[in-house]
Amino acid sequence: MRIHLTSVFVDDQEQALRFYTEVLGFVTKHDVPLGSDRWLTVVSPEDPEGTELLLEPSGHPAVQPYKTALVRDGIPAASFAVGDVRAECERLRGLGVRFTQEPLEMGPVTTAVLDDTVGNLIQIMHSR
Missing domain, CATH: 3.10.180.10 (2,3-Dihydroxybiphenyl 1,2-Dioxygenase, domain 1)
Incomplete structure (x- = not known):
């Protein structure tokens, strides 16, 4: 599966x-x-x-209350893997993307959270 x-x-x-x-x-x-x-x-x-x-x-x-609650609580709707979170943040900032969470190291994982402009927070992450 x-x-x-x-x-x-x-x-x-x-x-x-x-x-x-x-x-x-x-x-x-x-x-x-x-x-x-x-x-x-x-x-x-x-x-x-x-x-x-x-x-x-x-x-x-049901969708709008769900999405509103997720965004209000800072919960990403999806998570995407990238090679280097810090480099990807810089690239995306250059394209005007707004981040709600700057790169954060949590043990072997680094994450950041961005606004997708259509009602969602999206996490990007990489593992060492």
Whole structure:
């Protein structure tokens, strides 16, 4: 068994697609119109057949209170592995990304948390 698909709820799919591709560096895997929404997934360019991230519309009534509570409490909706958190933070800051947690070393793991501009906090991390 392996993880094939996971999702983050986004406030605006088009804005999310721009952020996740142009800023974070993912690539579009599927973009299928579904009425006013889309089946919109991205993948890592390092693993194009790997786990897909669905940029899922936040339309369900339970989503907004859930997302608001997570952000209020500083809880990331997802975590992405990077080679070097500090270097990635500098690269992303250069693209205008806002961090809610600066790089923090916790034993063998370094993490940072950013705002994805569409209602979520996202953690980046690397292990030594």
